[in-house]
Amino acid sequence: MRPAVAEGRYSITRLPGFGLIAVLTFVMLYLPIIILVVYSFNSGVSQSRWEGFSLQWYQAAFNNAQVRDVSLRSLWLALAAASIATVLATLAALGTTRVGRFPGQTMIYALINQPLMVPEIVTGIALLIFVAAVKVQTGYTGMGYLVAAHTAFCIPFAYLPIRARLETLDPALESAAADLYASPVQAFRYVTLPLMVPGILAGFMLGFVISLDTVVITEFVKSAGQDTLPTYMLGQLRRAVTPEMNAIATLFLALSLVIVTAFFLITRTRGR
Amino acid sequence: MVSQEIEIAGLNKSFGQGAAAFQALRDIDLTIASGEFFTLLGPSGCGKTTLLRIIAGFEQPSAGTLRINGRDVTGLGPNKRPVNTVFQSYALFPHMSLADNIGFGLKMQGKPRAEIRATVAEMLQLVRMEAMADRRPSEISGGQQQRVALARALAPRPRVLLLDEPLSALDLKLRKEMQSELKRLQSETGITFVFVTHDQEEALTMSDRIAVMSAGHILQLGAPQEIYNTPVNRFVADFIGDTNFLKLRVKAVEGGAAVLELPGGKTAQASLPEGMAPTTGALVTAVIRPEQAEAAAPGTGDLQATVESATFFGTDTHLHLTLADAQGFVLRRQNRPGQPAPAPQSRLGLALAPGALRVLKD
Ligand SMILES: Nc1ncnc2c1ncn2[C@@H]1O[C@H](COP(=O)(O)OP(=O)(O)O)[C@@H](O)[C@H]1O
Ligand SMILES: [Mg+2]
Numbered sequence: 001m002r003p004a005v006a007e008g009r010y011s012i013t014r015l016p017g018f019g020l021i022a023v024l025t026f027v028m029l030y031l032p033i034i035i036l037v038v039y040s041f042n043s044g045v046s047q048s049r050w051e052g053f054s055l056q057w058y059q060a061a062f063n064n065a066q067v068r069d070v071s072l073r074s075l076w077l078a079l080a081a082a083s084i085a086t087v088l089a090t091l092a093a094l095g096t097t098r099v100g101r102f103p104g105q106t107m108i109y110a111l112i113n114q115p116l117m118v119p120e121i122v123t124g125i126a127l128l129i130f131v132a133a134v135k136v137q138t139g140y141t142g143m144g145y146l147v148a149a150h151t152a153f154c155i156p157f158a159y160l161p162i163r164a165r166l167e168t169l170d171p172a173l174e175s176a177a178a179d180l181y182a183s184p185v186q187a188f189r190y191v192t193l194p195l196m197v198p199g200i201l202a203g204f205m206l207g208f209v210i211s212l213d214t215v216v217i218t219e220f221v222k223s224a225g226q227d228t229l230p231t232y233m234l235g236q237l238r239r240a241v242t243p244e245m246n247a248i249a250t251l252f253l254a255l256s257l258v259i260v261t262a263f264f265l266i267t268r269t270r271g272r
Numbered sequence: 273m274v275s276q277e278i279e280i281a282g283l284n285k286s287f288g289q290g291a292a293a294f295q296a297l298r299d300i301d302l303t304i305a306s307g308e309f310f311t312l313l314g315p316s317g318c319g320k321t322t323l324l325r326i327i328a329g330f331e332q333p334s335a336g337t338l339r340i341n342g343r344d345v346t347g348l349g350p351n352k353r354p355v356n357t358v359f360q361s362y363a364l365f366p367h368m369s370l371a372d373n374i375g376f377g378l379k380m381q382g383k384p385r386a387e388i389r390a391t392v393a394e395m396l397q398l399v400r401m402e403a404m405a406d407r408r409p410s411e412i413s414g415g416q417q418q419r420v421a422l423a424r425a426l427a428p429r430p431r432v433l434l435l436d437e438p439l440s441a442l443d444l445k446l447r448k449e450m451q452s453e454l455k456r457l458q459s460e461t462g463i464t465f466v467f468v469t470h471d472q473e474e475a476l477t478m479s480d481r482i483a484v485m486s487a488g489h490i491l492q493l494g495a496p497q498e499i500y501n502t503p504v505n506r507f508v509a510d511f512i513g514d515t516n517f518l519k520l521r522v523k524a525v526e527g528g529a530a531v532l533e534l535p536g537g538k539t540a541q542a543s544l545p546e547g548m549a550p551t552t553g554a555l556v557t558a559v560i561r562p563e564q565a566e567a568a569a570p571g572t573g574d575l576q577a578t579v580e581s582a583t584f585f586g587t588d589t590h591l592h593l594t595l596a597d598a599q600g601f602v603l604r605r606q607n608r609p610g611q612p613a614p615a616p617q618s619r620l621g622l623a624l625a626p627g628a629l630r631v632l633k634d
Contacts, residue, residue, distance in 0.1 A: 175330055180380055
C-alpha cells in the first residue's frame with residue numbers, strides 16, 4: 001500500500017475508502033433531487049414508475065390559483081425582508097469594522113449573528129409567543145409580522161459577506177479620500193460604498209434565498225391565509241403527493257440556482 | 273525672509289492610556305521652509321509615520337501646536353488641510369480609472385469639469401503616463417502606480433506634499449529613477465516636500481535638510497553635509513554612513529580641540545563637540561569616516577595597521593584593518609587600474625586627513 005503522506009505533503013485522497021465515501025456523499029446529495037426533477041416530467045401520478053414525458057404537472061401548477069398566490073407572497077416577502085435586512089446589515093457591518101475596538105464588540109457581533117446560533121425552532125416558538133401577544137394588544141394581523149421576522153432572520157446572512165468585503169478593504173483608501181478633500185459623506189459615497197457593492201449584492205442574494213427557503217419561522221408567525229410557497233407545499237404534502245409538487249419544487253430549485261449562480265459570479269468577478 | 277510652511281512646537285504623541293501608554297513622539301520642535309525638500313530619517317518604529325500622519329490630520333497630537341502656512345491647523349480634519357499624501361501602499365482607488373484617480377481631489381474641491389480635465393491631462397504628462405489615462409490601477413505596474421499616486425497627490429496643488437517611504441517597494445534601478453523624478457517634480461512645482469525614509473543614502477542625496485529621528489526624538493536637524501560631517505552623537509554617526517569608532521586617551525585640551533594619543537604612540541588633533549571638556553587622561557570616543565584616511569608606506573603616517581581582509585565594491589575597496597592596540601579600522605580606498613588590494617597580514621601606514629578626527633558625545 002502506498003503511504004498517505006507523499007513528498008512531505010499530507011494527501012487525503014490517498015486514504016483508503018476516500019473514493020467510495022466521496023461517491024456515496026454525492027449520491028446522497030444529488031440522487032433524491034434528480035429523482036424529484038425527473039418525476040416532475042412524468043405523465044402518470046406515480047413517483048416510482050416512469051410513464052412517459054409530459055409537462056402536465058407544470059401546467060397544473062401554473063393553473064393552480066393557490067400556487068400562484070403563495071409564490072407571489074414568497075417572492076415579495078423575500079424581496080422586502082432581504083432589502084431591509086441588507087440596509088441594516090450594511091450599517092451593522094460599517095459600525096463593527098469602521099470604528100476602533102470598543103468594549104463589548106465581540107458581544108455585539110454575537111448578538112447580530114443570533115439566528116446563526118440559536119436553533120430555528122427556538123426562535124420560531126419565541127416569535128410565536130411574542131407575535132401572539134402583540135396581535136392581542138394591537139389587533140393587527142397583517143404581513144408586517146412576517147416581514148419583520150424574516151428581516152431579523154436574514155440579517156446575519158446579509159451581514160457576513162458585507163463584513164467580509166469591508167474587512168478586505170485597505171483602510172488607507174478612505175484616508176486617501178479624506179486627504180483629497182472628501183468630506184466623510186463624500187468619502188463614503190465615492191470610495192467606501194462603490195467598493196462595498198459586491199458584498200452588498202451578495203448579502204442581498206443570500207438573504208433573499210434564506211427568506212424564500214425558511215419554513216419554521218414562517219409556520220410559527222403566519223396568520224391564516226399567509227402561506228408562503230414552502231409552508232403551502234408542506235401543507236399539501238401532508239395530504240397527497242402528486243407530481244405537481246415535484247414541478248413546483250423543480251421551479252423553486254431553478255430559481256434558487258439562478259440566484260446562487262449570480263451570487264457566485266458577483267463575488268468572483270466584482271470582488272476583485 | 274524665507275516663509276515657514278510648517279511650524280511644529282512642543283509636539284508630543286502618546287498612544288493608549290495609563291500604564292499601557294506608549295509615547296511615539298517626544299517634544300518635537302521643527303520648522304520647514306516653503307519649497308524645501310525635507311526628510312525625516314530614522315529606523316523603523318522611530319515615529320516618522322506618526323509625525324507625517326499628524327501633519328496630514330489623520331492623528332491628533334497629545335500636546336503641542338502645528339501650523340501650516342501660519343495657520344493653526346490643530347483640530348482640522350485631513351480634508352481641510354492644504355496637504356496631500358503619497359501613501360506607502362499608494363492607496364489608489366481600484367474602482368476608478370487613472371484619470372479619475374488623479375482628478376478625485378479636484379472633484380471633491382468642486383472644481384469645474386473643464387478645469388479638472390485640463391489638470392488631469394497636465395498631471396498625466398508630468399508623470400509621463402499620458403497613454404494610460406483610462407486604465408485601472410490593477411492594470412499597471414508598481415512603478416506606474418507610484419507615479420499615479422504622485423500625480424493624484426499633486427493635482428490639487430497642495431502647499432505641502434507628504435511622502436511616506438514612497439520608494440521602498442521599488443527595485444533598486446526603478447528607485448534611482450524615481451529619486452531623480454521626485455527631485456524634478458519638486459523643483460518644477462515648487463511644492464514643499466516632506467519625505468520619509470529609513471534609507472540614509474536616499475536621504476543624503478535628495479534632501480535640502482534632514483531630521484534624524486530615534487525613539488520619538490529628533491536627534492539632529494541639518495543639511496546632509498552637516499549631518500554627515502558633524503554627527504552630534506554616536507547614534508547619528510552610526511546611522512548615517514560608515515564610521516570608525518576609536519577609544520582614545522586625551523593627552524591635552526586646547527580651546528575647542530583635544531590632542532589624542534593614537535595607538536602606536538603618535539598624537540592627533542580632534543575637534544570637540546560644544547560643551548564637552550574632557551580631562552587629561554580620560555578615555556573618549558573619536559570618530560573618523562573610512563574615506564578620510566589614506567594608506568601610506570609602512571612606518572609612515574599617523575597609525576600603523578595590519579590588513580585583515582579586503583572587500584571589493586566596484587568603485588572602491590574596503591580594507592579591514594587592525595591597529596597596534598587591536599582596535600579595528602575600516603579604510604575605504606578608491607579603485608584605480610593596476611592597484612591590487614594588499615594581501616592579508618601585510619602592513620601599512622595610515623595618514624588621517626587633517627580635521628577628520630572628531631570626539632563624540634556618547
Ligand atoms: N495607532 C497606534 N497605536 C499604538 N501604537 C502605535 C500606533 N501607531 C504607531 N504606533 C507605535 O508608534 C511607534 C512609531 O510608529 P511609526 O510612526 O509607524 O514608526 P515609523 O514610521 O518610524 O516606522 C511604533 O512603535 C508603533 O508601534
Ligand atoms: Mg512608517
